[in-house]
Amino acid sequence: MPKLDLTMDVNGRKVTKQTDPHKRLLDFLREDLNLTGTKEGCGAGECGTCSVFVDGKLVKSCLMPAAKADGAKIETIEGLARPGSLTPVQQAFHKTGASQCGYCIPGMVMAATSALRENPDAGIEEIKERLGGNICRCTGYTKIFEAVEIARDVIAGRLPETALDEDATGDSFIGANVRRLDAPSKVSGRLKYASDMKMVDMLQMQALRAPMPHARIVSIDTSEAEAMDGVACVITAEDVPGEDGFGVFVHDQPVMARGKVRHFGEAVAAVAAEDLVTARRALAKIKVEYEELPGIYAPEDALKPGAPVIHDYAPDNVVKHIPIRKGNPEKGFAEADLILEDEFRTQQVEHAYLEPEAGIAYVDHDDVVTVLSPSQNITHHRHMLAHILDLPINKVRFIMSPVGGGFGGKEDMIYQGMLALAAMKTHRPVQLNFTREESLVASAKRHPSRVKYKMGLKWSGEITAIEFDMLSDGGAYGMSSEGVMRKAAILSCGPYEVHNLKVDTKVVYTNNTPSGAFRTFGGMQAQFATESMMDMAAEALDMDPFELRRINMMRIGSRTHTQQELTTASLDRVLDAAEKASRWDKGAPKVRGAQRHDLGGPDTRKPCTLGARIGDPTDTPTKDERVAS
Amino acid sequence: MNRKMRGRGMASSWYGIARTATIDRAGAWAELDDGGTAKIVTGVTEIGEGILTVLAQVAAEELGVRPEDVTIGDNDTSRSPEAAHAGATRQTYMIGNSVALASRDARAKLFAEIADHWDVPVDSLRAFNGELWAQDTNLCMSMDEAVKTCKGRGVVPVGSASFTAHGTGLDPVDGSGSPWQAYVFGTQIAEVEVDTWTGEVQVLGIWAAHDVGRAINPRGVEGQIEGGVVQGLGQALMEDYQTEKGYTTTHGFAKYILPTSLDIPQINCTIVEDPDPLSPLQAKGIGEPALVPTAPAIMNAIYDAIGVRIKSLPATPEKILDALRNHVPGRELIAQSARQDRAEAHRKGL
Numbered sequence: 001m002p003k004l005d006l007t008m009d010v011n012g013r014k015v016t017k018q019t020d021p022h023k024r025l026l027d028f029l030r031e032d033l034n035l036t037g038t039k040e041g042c043g044a045g046e047c048g049t050c051s052v053f054v055d056g057k058l059v060k061s062c063l064m065p066a067a068k069a070d071g072a073k074i075e076t077i078e079g080l081a082r083p084g085s086l087t088p089v090q091q092a093f094h095k096t097g098a099s100q101c102g103y104c105i106p107g108m109v110m111a112a113t114s115a116l117r118e119n120p121d122a123g124i125e126e127i128k129e130r131l132g133g134n135i136c137r138c139t140g141y142t143k144i145f146e147a148v149e150i151a152r153d154v155i156a157g158r159l160p161e162t163a164l165d166e167d168a169t170g171d172s173f174i175g176a177n178v179r180r181l182d183a184p185s186k187v188s189g190r191l192k193y194a195s196d197m198k199m200v201d202m203l204q205m206q207a208l209r210a211p212m213p214h215a216r217i218v219s220i221d222t223s224e225a226e227a228m229d230g231v232a233c234v235i236t237a238e239d240v241p242g243e244d245g246f247g248v249f250v251h252d253q254p255v256m257a258r259g260k261v262r263h264f265g266e267a268v269a270a271v272a273a274e275d276l277v278t279a280r281r282a283l284a285k286i287k288v289e290y291e292e293l294p295g296i297y298a299p300e301d302a303l304k305p306g307a308p309v310i311h312d313y314a315p316d317n318v319v320k321h322i323p324i325r326k327g328n329p330e331k332g333f334a335e336a337d338l339i340l341e342d343e344f345r346t347q348q349v350e351h352a353y354l355e356p357e358a359g360i361a362y363v364d365h366d367d368v369v370t371v372l373s374p375s376q377n378i379t380h381h382r383h384m385l386a387h388i389l390d391l392p393i394n395k396v397r398f399i400m401s402p403v404g405g406g407f408g409g410k411e412d413m414i415y416q417g418m419l420a421l422a423a424m425k426t427h428r429p430v431q432l433n434f435t436r437e438e439s440l441v442a443s444a445k446r447h448p449s450r451v452k453y454k455m456g457l458k459w460s461g462e463i464t465a466i467e468f469d470m471l472s473d474g475g476a477y478g479m480s481s482e483g484v485m486r487k488a489a490i491l492s493c494g495p496y497e498v499h500n501l502k503v504d505t506k507v508v509y510t511n512n513t514p515s516g517a518f519r520t521f522g523g524m525q526a527q528f529a530t531e532s533m534m535d536m537a538a539e540a541l542d543m544d545p546f547e548l549r550r551i552n553m554m555r556i557g558s559r560t561h562t563q564q565e566l567t568t569a570s571l572d573r574v575l576d577a578a579e580k581a582s583r584w585d586k587g588a589p590k591v592r593g594a595q596r597h598d599l600g601g602p603d604t605r606k607p608c609t610l611g612a613r614i615g616d617p618t619d620t621p622t623k624d625e626r627v628a629s
Numbered sequence: 630m631n632r633k634m635r636g637r638g639m640a641s642s643w644y645g646i647a648r649t650a651t652i653d654r655a656g657a658w659a660e661l662d663d664g665g666t667a668k669i670v671t672g673v674t675e676i677g678e679g680i681l682t683v684l685a686q687v688a689a690e691e692l693g694v695r696p697e698d699v700t701i702g703d704n705d706t707s708r709s710p711e712a713a714h715a716g717a718t719r720q721t722y723m724i725g726n727s728v729a730l731a732s733r734d735a736r737a738k739l740f741a742e743i744a745d746h747w748d749v750p751v752d753s754l755r756a757f758n759g760e761l762w763a764q765d766t767n768l769c770m771s772m773d774e775a776v777k778t779c780k781g782r783g784v785v786p787v788g789s790a791s792f793t794a795h796g797t798g799l800d801p802v803d804g805s806g807s808p809w810q811a812y813v814f815g816t817q818i819a820e821v822e823v824d825t826w827t828g829e830v831q832v833l834g835i836w837a838a839h840d841v842g843r844a845i846n847p848r849g850v851e852g853q854i855e856g857g858v859v860q861g862l863g864q865a866l867m868e869d870y871q872t873e874k875g876y877t878t879t880h881g882f883a884k885y886i887l888p889t890s891l892d893i894p895q896i897n898c899t900i901v902e903d904p905d906p907l908s909p910l911q912a913k914g915i916g917e918p919a920l921v922p923t924a925p926a927i928m929n930a931i932y933d934a935i936g937v938r939i940k941s942l943p944a945t946p947e948k949i950l951d952a953l954r955n956h957v958p959g960r961e962l963i964a965q966s967a968r969q970d971r972a973e974a975h976r977k978g979l
Binding site: 042044046047096097100101102128129131132133134135137138139140141142143144145169171172173174175176177178179180181182212213214263264265295297322323324325326342343344345346347348349350352368374376377378379380382394396397398399400401402403404405406407408410411436437440441445446483486487489490491494495503511512513517519520521523524527528530531532534535536545546549553554561562563564566567568569570571573574575577578579581582584585589591592593594596598599600601603604605606607608 | 631633634635636637638639640641642643644645649650672673675676677678679681682685686687689690695696697703704705706707711712713714715716717757758799801802803804805806807808811812813814815816817818820822831833834836837838839840843844845846847848849851852854855856857858859860861863864868869870871872874875876877879880881882883885887888889890891892893894895896897899901903905906910916917918920921922924925926928929932933934935936938940941942943
């Protein structure tokens with residue numbers, strides 16, 4: 001296709017460049033102008049990380065063809081303030097701790113800047129609505145709202161500029177609100193994540209992914225792809241020199257599918273080429289013959305006799321079973337005045353870090369195979385990759401690039417092996433940047449769970465016994481499943497001293513997207529069941545839910561479910577603090593919402609009705625609502 | 630019955646700090662550098678939680694310099710000591726304590742030289758915020774001068790440390806064991822409004838009280854709680870990764886729904902500090918535990934508002950409406966009343 005000649009005003013400078021016609025404004029800024037502060041989070045206009053100003057209007061640059069921006073005035077995060085300085089919005093983000101991983105932050109700063117340009121007197125509800133097209137996964141948005149309000153008031157002169165300064169430190173740095181040292185680079189878009197980095201002579205990698213969830217690989221023919229101009233190498237499981245297997249607890253996952261695929265989207269082969277377009281075209285030339293196999297799509301089915309076997313080493317499809325036994329549950333239930341039984345389920349959840357997986361591998365001057373990626377566990381990844389590559393451990397090096405959100409989802413080595421193999425095969429740097437769709441189908445999720453619960457209590461509220469049985473879907477590979485089941489079992493019955501209990505957590509293989517580490521590592525699924533049961537018990541006992549918890553809570557000297565004696569325990573103080581802070585209206589949880597006296601306080605927000613606040617005269621900052629400096 | 634019903638619910642939680650049911654360890658190096666600055670090197674740091682800043686605060690406190698004087702080299706298996714992974718709510722506890730101990734080691738080298746130089750007992754020396762002095766004397770110098778003096782005597786003030794947390798494995802039969810040496814506890818209250826016509830739930834307020842041990846950076850702790858609460862809210866009400874016979878059907882953010890700015894309750898944090906007796910910093914952690922009680926607190930609040938108990942997450946509008954309309958034992962009146970109210974509103978053309 002013919003090239004395109006584009007002319008734009010970018011951050012106050014005239015730019016004339018020839019580029020490829022397929023490029024989006026986002027690609028043009030990042031690839032042709034090296035303005036990598038504008039991030040790609042989803043490529044579909046849904047997350048806002050790529051927000052820029054086009055002729056003064058906030059635009060998602062992944063949705064605009066570069067050609068359409070020809071002649072336009074573009075403003076990116078790099079252009080908001082002169083190098084070395086920050087705008088009041090950026091300073092306020094720094095002050096309040098509004099950036100965590102930082103990946104969404106350039107887009108968020110652009111949206112906040114737009115909100116205050118559109119309406120310098122915007123109230124908090126309008127600000128929230130104007131930030132509605134930008135997703136942040138780390139901060140919970142609260143510090144962002146605070147930052148935008150401070151910036152608004154400083155810009156309008158309602159607050160002095162000193163409101164943007166760091167809080168003073170007393171006689172210790174411990175316990176002080178020291179501002180984040182990494183915030184200036186995040187709010188200005190200067191921090192380079194793996195996908196922002198370029199190396200001389202670098203190749204681009206793309207992965208061919210399984211089009212079905214369970215199949216035997218009959219054959220892979222890469223010859224046509226390898227013969228293409230611009231293709232440097234094609235790799236498959238055949239290229240692995242050492243023991244092919246990784247995983248956090250059991251090394252059951254090959255770098256690329258070996259002999260069969262076990263889940264939809266699993267990598268089967270990969271291409272490294274001179275550019276992304278060539279790499280993508282080459283994928284279409286790889287011929288894979290599959291023989292579809294019967295699959296397992298529900299964890300209950302994995303345990304049925306005659307179920308398909310997903311991994312030969314585990315003919316019963318069980319990844320791990322963790323039992324915990326304490327006291328005599330039979331006796332405990334016999335002593336109970338009340339026995340409650342129920343079942344709880346949680347869903348599969350995506351980490352949705354805004355930075356999709358990305359990485360670069362190269363072989364250095366000392367023949368060290370080096371992988372730079374946002375890995376949450378470079379120590380373990382180095383161990384595993386050395387085995388996979390059959391290299392001494394000091395010939396493998398992992399560098400953790402800035403992590404644009406992890407939450408456990410970047411603990412699995414699902415692509416670093418492919419990068420290393422291609423770098424070794426070509427002796428050139430190789431980069432792989434996942435699309436959002438790839439990230440969604442190929443990365444681990446939070447374990448979905450089913451808990452069968454039985455709880456016995458005395459009329460006094462004392463728990464006499466618990467039976468807790470969890471079944472989890474581990475998906476196609478082991479990843480962190482074993483550890484997740486262990487933590488779920490240890491924490492299962494909550495922060496209560498239960499003298500008689502029987503706990504079982506079990507995770508099985510299926511052909512679903514693998515489950516892995518995710519913030520709380522099984523603790524959330526288990527305690528959702530326990531805390532629901534506690535409230536149901538409180539209702540049945542006609543007892544305030546705080547009181548039921550106080551009766552059973554762990555104290556100093558209590559024995560945990562695993563019979564560890566606690567030397568410290570703070571639940572008493574935590575319960576008191578929460579009850580007091582929330583002005584809790586005491587009473588049994590018997591659908592008494594309509595009678596409560598503690599609702600709608602100044603420490604709640606107004607309910608939201610979409611679109612109702614822009615132009616609402618009551619939603620403007622008043623003297624009383626000013627943010628304190 | 631009102632169309633919009635409000636209620637409150639609470640839930641408690643507990644959590645263990647650092648790796649589970651195993652010994653955990655982390656290493657760090659420290660050096661007091663020219664100009665009264667400092668270098669800290671360790672194997673794993675930032676994934677967004679703010680640990681770089683926490684480590685700079687810890688090193689500054691222990692070395693007598695300022696946080697902005699601290700340079701952190703990190704995250705490279707060939708250039709920094711092993712510190713394992715970024716997860717398990719272990720960063721402040723494991724890396725923080727390792728950096729504290731390494732800093733003390735480096736400081737001891739410097740203090741030994743300065744005590745000899747001034748001819749004072751080493752335990753009379755104090756350093757803070759770039760200044761070093763001997764207590765009960767008028768001897769005082771800047772950290773810049775102190776490092777120069779130390780090096781002039783032929784000593785580079787470097788230190789190193791490894792910090793260990795002693796968890797033990799679980800018995801394979803009865804699961805007994807001591808998986809962690811530090812535990813934290815939390816309690817959250819949720820206030821919700823349920824629209825009985827549409828089934829939508831809005832969380833209007835969260836009160837989150839968490840024991841974190843000693844809080845190194847309270848604002849950072851709040852940031853972790855707020856982020857955890859919102860991830861918990863997402864799981865409670867909207868997030869749902871789905872597959873159909875193994876094929877992903879939620880392959881983008883148009884199908885996989887995440888909380889945005891309009892879903893965010895006012896989050897009121899209370900930090901409870903129960904110091905850890907087994908580690909020099911006395912801090913514990915907050916990254917993961919903040920998320921645990923949110924979803925059950927919201928489900929308990931929904932029950933308080935409308936008498937519907939959601940036992941299968943997420944509590945989507947469809948599930949709420951279904952539960953309101955269809956045979957919730959003892960709750961038919963609420964559902965019936967909602968239907969009548971809506972019919973009435975339709976008649977009035979609202």
